[in-house]
Amino acid sequence: MEKHNVLWIEDGAFAEMSQMSAPIYVSGKYDLVIAENATEGLQQLMRKDKEFGTIIVDIRLPPGDDEQFLKIYLDKNESKVAARLGLALLKCVLTDVENSLIPSHHKEAKRFGIFTVEGRGELADDLKALNLEGVKIYQKTETNDKDTLHQIIEDIRSPYPGGEA
C-alpha cells in the first residue's frame, strides 16, 4: 500500500491555505508533507528515505535557518517578494547537477510545479535563465478554491503538459 508522496513548500499551508489540504487528506490517496520555508523544503528534498512524486513550490518563501537563503533574504531587505527564495531553491535543487546531497529523483523538473502569486510572464525570464522552462506554473488567485491544490497535484502527475490552473 503506497501513497503518492507530495511535498508542498508553502509558508501559508497551515494558515490561510490550510483548507486546500483538506481534500488531499480526505481522498486518502496522498501523503502530503508540508514545508514552511526554503530551508525546510531543501531538507525534505535531501531525504533519502522518502521519494516525492510531486513537489509544489511557492516563490515567496521565508528563508529558515540555512545561511545561503538567509543571506539572500537579508540582502533583499528581508522582503519575501524581492528575495524570491522559491527560485533560489529550484536553482539549488534542479541546476546543481553535482549536488550529491539531493537524491537524483528529486532533480527531475517534471515533478515540480510552482504555485505562486506571480504570473507566468513574471517568471518566464527567470526560469529561462535557469533553464527550467519545463516547470509548470500555477497562479494563486482569488478564485482558487479548496480543490485547487488537488487539481494541481493531479495535473503535475498527468503525463501531458498542463496549462495554468
Next chain:
Amino acid sequence: MPPPLSEAWATAYVQILITLVVFALGVPALAIQLVVQDDIREVFHRRMKITGWIASLVITLLAFVAFVWVLHPPFKKVGGASTGRAAGAADGVVVSLPLSVSPPPVTNQGSEARGPVVGVGTPTVSSPNADDDDDGQSFTGSLIASIVMTLIPLVLIGLGMIQATYLRRQHIIKELEKEIVGDYTSEQTLIKRLWHLPAVFRDWFFKKKRGRSRRENRLRRLRTTLRAYVSVIKLGPRRGKERGRALTARKKPGHIQEEGARPLEEEPLSDLIFLGKNGKAGRDKKLVLDSLNRISIIVQSSPTYQGGELADLIKGIKDIILNTEQPGSDEDFNNAIVILKGIRHRLSLRGDVSKYLDAGLGTKMLEDLGVEAVKSKSERTAERLLEEASSSSKTVFRMGLTALDSRNFHTAVLSLNRLESLAGAKNLTACQETFDLIGLIAHFTVTGTATRMRADQFLSKHLQAFIPSIDVCLRGAYEHHYSSSNFDTADKVLDLRQNIKSERWSPLLLTSI
C-alpha cells in the same frame, strides 16, 4: 569632638536614626514591591549579591550618621563654647558704659568728699565682636548638612531608578543568558571554580530549598577541576599544537580520561526557565524562549558540544509552554517549535541524528506539545506540531484521537492520513503503526456518518492488504490498546471487527465499492 551625651539627646538620636533607616530601606522596597513582578523579585532575591545597590545603601546610612554626629550645627556651637570664650559674648549684644575718673576738687577742709570723682558717660549698645570664624564655620556646617539632607532623597530616588532598570525582565534574562553562555564557553580554570566556592556555602546555609543536587553538582564540578589540575601536576602538561588551549594532562597508557558532556550551568538555567514558566503568555515567554534559542545556537556551535548538553534546556521549554498556571499562547508554541526544530536540524548536519540525546528529547517534546496543542490551541499550531511529530505512530494516534474528541476534523483526518502512511510504510503488517491506525479507524467508524465514510474508504480498499490478515491485525490492535489501558479504543476495535465480519460498510460508500 563628640557632643556631651544626655538622655534627651540619646532618645532623639535613636528616633532619628530609626526613622532614617526605615525610610532608606522602605522606599526602595516599596517601589520594588509595587513595580517589579513576583517572579523577577524571586529570582533577584535568589541571586542577590553585594552589588552597587547594597553599597549605595551603606553610603546613604553613613551619610545619615555623619549628619547626626558631625555636621549638625548645634554640635559646632557646643564645640565653640568649649574654647573658653565669655558666655556673654555669645548672647548677641554688648552694652558699653564710658567711665571717667578725675581728682577731687579742693573745696574746704571739713568736707568728706576727698576721693576721685567717677564720671559715667552715655551708654552705647553695639554688636558683639564675637569671632567671625566661628560664625563662618557654623554657616558652612549648616550648608553641608542641608546639601546632605537634600542629596539623600535624591540618591534614594536615583537608587530606585537604577534598581527599576536592573530589575526589568529583559535585563535579568540577558544577565542569566550571559552567565550560562559565559560559563559554557569559557575555560573552567581553578581560579574560576574557587571564585564560585562561596556559592557552595551560600547554598549550603541559606538556600536549602534549592535542593541537595545543586550543591553536589557544584562540588562535583569543583572536584573535577581540582582532579584535572592534580593530574597535570602528576603527569605533566600535554603539549599540543593548538595555542591557547587549556592545560590538559597526558594520558597514561591504558588510562581513560574522564571527559563527558559539560552540562549547562544549572542555577542560572533553572532561573531562566522559572522566569519563562511564570511569565505571561506572549511577550514575557517570548523573551525567555528567544534567549533559550540563542543559547542553544551558541552551545551547538561550540566544538565541545557532544549532543546531550541541552537536555535541561529542552525539558525547560516544555515546562515553559505547558505550565498550567501560565500556559503558552499559539505564538509561544510556534516559538518552541522553531527552537526544537532548530536543535534537531543543527544535529542533523552532524550526521546520524538518532544517536544524539538532544535530538531524541527534542522530538519527544514536540510530540508532547503536539498532543496539548490539539486540545487547547489553534488548528494551525496543532497541525504544525503534527507535521513535526509524524514519525511516531503513538503520538499521531493520540493527536488524532484528541482532535476527533474535540470535533477538530481537519486535524483528525490529517492524523488518519499520516497513520495510513506510517502503517503503509510497514506494508500493513501486524506492528504498532498498524495497530494505531486500526485504533483510530475504529474511532472514526463510530463518531459520525462522514467520519465513518472516510474510515471505510480506506478499509474497503485495503482489506486484503493487511499481513497476515485483517483478522490477525484486529486482534493484535485489540491487545495493543487493551495492554495500554486504552479500553475505550479496545472496545471500538471489537465493534469494528464485528462490522467488518458482517460487511456493514458506510451506506454512502456502498455505491462506490
